[in-house]
Amino acid sequence: MPEKLVRDRIPEIIRQDGGAPQVRVVSGTELDKFIILKIVEEAQELLTSGEDEEIADILEVLEALLVHRSIDRAAIEDARQKKREERGGFEKGFVLEMSE
Numbered sequence: 001m002p003e004k005l006v007r008d009r010i011p012e013i014i015r016q017d018g019g020a021p022q023v024r025v026v027s028g029t030e031l032d033k034f035i036i037l038k039i040v041e042e043a044q045e046l047l048t049s050g051e052d053e054e055i056a057d058i059l060e061v062l063e064a065l066l067v068h069r070s071i072d073r074a075a076i077e078d079a080r081q082k083k084r085e086e087r088g089g090f091e092k093g094f095v096l097e098m099s100e
Helices: 010-016 028-049 052-068 073-087
Strands: none
């Protein structure tokens, strides 16, 4: 089974259910990679299920990335606003038809 990042209490919950989880702790660039992979995993789950709960999962993992990288939320919000002002948001639902 491939490795994947799980929420902090998952090993404890597995133990409470009688399991014996095999876990290791990662940090630094390895943790960064696992967080990004988790964002992709959660986005794929949202695509498949369409459930709002998956949005909460994505936000939780994004928050972990901000903390891990010591990124100031205000700086991210400023970058988001700047892009929005320059390029707009996604409310209008424009889909660009790609030509070869």
